[in-house]
Amino acid sequence: MKILIAIGGREFSKPTLDLGMKIANSFKSSTTIAYVGKKISQFSEKDVSVVHQNLDDRELYRPGIRTLEWAYDFLISKKYIEEKDSNTFDDYLLVDEENSRMKVLLKGQQSDKIDLIMRTGEIIEQLKDEVETNKHDITIIGGGGNKGIHQKLVQFIDSSVFVVKNYSVYKKYKILLPVNDSEGSDMAIDTAINFAKSYKLNVEIVSVPEGKKSIEEVKKILNKTKDKFSKNKIKTTTKLIDGLTVNSIVNYAKDDSIIILGVSPKNLIMKYFFGSKPLSIALKCNCPVLITK
Amino acid sequence: MNESYKIISSSILFWFSQKKWFVYSILISIFLLNLNTPLGLTVPAYHSLIILLLVFMLVTFEPIPFPAIALLTLVLQVVLGVAPPNVVASSFMNDAVLFVMGSLMFAIAIVHQGLDIRLAKLIIKIFGKSKRMFLAGLMTISAVLSSFLGEHTVIAIMLPIGLSVIKNIDTQQADGKNAVLLTLFSIAYGTIIGSIGTPSGGARNVIMINYLQEFSNVSIDYWKWMKHAYPILMIQLVVAYFVLQFTFPSSLNNIKMRGFKKNVVKIDVKKNINHLFSCLIIIGIVSSWFAFNDIYGLGIIALAGALTFMIFGMISWEEINKNTNWGVILLFAATISLGFQINETGASSWLVLKFNELLATFPSNSMDVSWSIMAVLSGLTANFFTSSATVSLIGPLAIELHPTDISFALSSAIASGFSFLTVISSPTAMIIYSTGLVSTKIFFKVGILMFCISIIILYLMSQFYWVML
Known part of the structure; x- marks a missing residue:
């Protein structure tokens, strides 16, 4: 089984990430944590790309990486990932893949169970492409934001969709x-x-x-x-x-x-x-x- | 069969959900085409206005790629009888388009040289005595550079400097968050304000100069533009500094001015020579814009800049090709071509006639009212449609309002540069937004104040300063 967890802002993504990882662990499935960055106007997309390359060259985090770093630290703090000296975000490599997909590789990352990826563009289009390309079985997304997104996800994404609304780790469900x-x-x-x-x-x-x-x-x-x-x-x-x-x-x-x-x-x-x-x-x-x- | 039906209907529905604005735009255009031509308009003029509306909708909602919008604009001009193919083709390429192309390539070549490291050192050296001075320096340097090199070049150089000094600030605390916003907005506003300063500050300025030359036979050189626009730029900078300090009060304790130094790789001799040579090319190009723009045009000089970087091996064609937004170049070329046809077919005269008829119903001074409407309309449209595309489409109308008075055309172009309201309005705004540290809400909240003040400054300058020139 393959699970896709889509995250956005930090605070709102905590329950999504937590429940998503619980499901992934119980099914022993491989997990992709995806951050979908804001859609960039066509007028500025090349300018933004040049600036982001520049930020990489200067060892300044490009947007989205901070959120993925936070997600990674959260997984370590919850013991979903084993902490090692070598698998920190101090040394990461961004692999530019096709269709606005970028994979984050951490030095010394041992497990192929968890992938961290960044995508940029219209959220439905990006998640649809992610599910189709990597054949995910469940897409997990937070319950906040635009209701239209959930409707379109259920309509167009070729996987089960889990909308995590008002989830609390302390409740017995x-x-x-x-x-x-x-x-x-x-x-x-x-x-x-x-x-x-x-x-x-x-x-x-x-x-x-x-x-x-x-x-x-x-x-x-x-x-x-x-x-x-x-x-x-x-x-x-x-x-x-x-x-x-x-x-x-x-x-x-x-x-x-x-x-x-x-x-x-x-x-x-x-x-x-x-x-x-x-x-x-x-x-x-x-x-x-x-x-x- | 059932499975195939599901796949086909799902694909069609997904296409529709993503492209619905394309469908709506086409339906609206077909509906308008089937109406009677309004009185006083020729059929080609009416059709050119329908294409204008179509382009506005498509560029605003972006349901299809920009190159597709550009090609559609060209095809429709010929198919709907707005102009014959040769006329459309000849209006497709001019100095303004060459400027867009040249300045984009030139920008990529400059950014590629890594001058930000040197610039950061310089800013710290000059303005490093206090943190507030440093931010004022960032804003001023951004504005001055942007006025000559354009927004997209300067924001790419200045943003890493800004991000490095705010790198470790905790944005959960109000003071830290305000420090981050103050730094980013100082760079953004400096860059945006600077772009009105000279013709090379933005493609919209060059487009307006071209239109003025073509439609009114009025020529504005580099220096004349600067004399009109630079004082506005300086007043705006001072106002923006205080607006930002007032909106984002912060102790600035967390800002680490030396943060950038950590990332500075040891600059070797080769890099030193490279940087020196880059500066010489930039100075050469800016001087040429001053001295030779009457003879060679701004576009050819910008292209010469990119060419020099390539000839001396300071950037490869692959790098330029990869990072140049060819879609935007095609789109500007197509919208400028449409702008020419709107003027040639008499559509702009008709719109201005209707506008003047509307103005006649106003009791107050019609010149002031028409100026205000035109400036505010240009500024607002640019915020939702981007500045250069706005000028290329509504520039002819601004000129037609008062063909011999350049203050209308200049005000329209300058007001289009007030991209303070939305993040889609300029590359600077979009880049700042893409950092994830600035929300659209904050951008609008600060921007509305800056926009209103800027319009007032522009009005006062056009009334009391420009008349003295």
Whole structure:
């Protein structure tokens, strides 16, 4: 499994980085920490590039490196990386790769499990390119900023998207798994099983009767899902909730929930213009949300 | 089939989401093309204005690369019957375009020589007695150099000096943060203000000089421009110094003036000779701009500067080719060509006529009102559209307002240089923003004050000082 963690400002990126690394460690996956720099106007892009080269030559940190250095120090302080004298940021090398991608190599860096990269440009375009080029399975991004970014990420990025909203290291989380009979829901169940096993988290399976589905049919879906978890020796509770799907789930979710959802089976064009239920839940709720693909 | 549909529709949607402004711009243009031509306008003139609007939208939102916008502008001029192919081709290249090309190459050659190390030593030697003096010195040197060599050259040289003295400052504390901002803004404002000082300070100045020569047969040489603009520059510098000290109060305790020295590699004899020779070339080129711009034009002299660096092996063609923004050169060439057609087709006269009709409804002195609107419009447009592109497109209108009075054209060009509001307005602003230490909000907050004061200074100078020249 390959995980991409996108970071921005320092304070806001702490929870994203922390949760992202926990997931990466529990799945023993390789991780890329990406800093996407501000998009530069075409008028000034060459001027900016010349200045940044100049800063490198003068051994002055170029923008973005400071954030990656902070991220690296944070990983060491949390013991996600083993600290060695040789793997500090005092001696780094920037490797200019294709499509505005720059890889940071540290002298004496032993592990190939964690990559630090910098990209410059429009964030969706850059993350999409990163996921497509390096085949990441999960993209983890902070919950702050523009909601449109999350919508576009879910829409266009070819990986599961984890939006880390209001995450606290001190809380004991439980998984909230809304299910129905769609293909996306099956994928969400598989992911939730993996997560629950790795973290030993409790799981709450919920379902909302939609359309012409009877209560019995919905209960059947709930029980079937519960069985899958029981086979994996994971504790679950089930709940049938009434009302409009999005609002009911958003209201039901608590601050200590991690919602895991499947991607909507709706037509892409319809989703682009009118949105989808998983997307609306991700935008409205106040806790971390993983949309699986 | 289902998978292929998903991939195709996802690709189309992604393209649309990234390029939606291109689609909107084209739809708006098609809609306007289908309307009746406004009374008093010829069809080519109307079409040239539609292309103008299209270019404004595309350059502002950047949905497609600049070279593509440039080519589209040329193609549309011919296809929509604004001008025949040969006329478009001949208006595509002139001295202003050569200046843009030459000054960009010249800038890369200068930056490549590593003169910042020597300059830092010089600034510390002259202004190093106190930290406030040092910042004032940074600002002044940035302004003087920028007035002759252009913003992009000077910011590339001065920023490493600025960043090195603030390298270890803790920006979490207000005093430290203010010290960082004060240093960066001192360089940025010095560089921005300086660019109005001489014709070679910015491409917009050269574009306006060219337009004045072509449309009004008025010639402005290097010295004449300086006489008009340099006093404004000096007043602005003093004002900017106090505005920044007031906005970012700091003890400056954390600034390490000698910080740059740590990074200074031992300069060997070869480097010494290189630096000496670079300075001689720069002095030679600036002197030539003073002495020979009437004969050779500013563009050819700028190209000669880049050429000299290349001939003497001080920079390779590969380096120049890699770092020159060819897209911007193409775009300026195309917008200048469009500017010529807007004038030739009579579109600018029509716009000015409508503008004057609007002014007639104002009770106060129409000259003052038209000056104010033109200057503020130039300044604001430049902040959202960049200065040179603004002058290349609305320059003809400023001249047409008062063809024989250069104060309108000069004011428009100078006001376009007041890039204090947005980070996209000039290379300096974008470079400072790209450090990640300055936010768009802070840039605007300080900039709005500087912008308003600068417009007032420009107005007063045009009313009371220029009339004496």
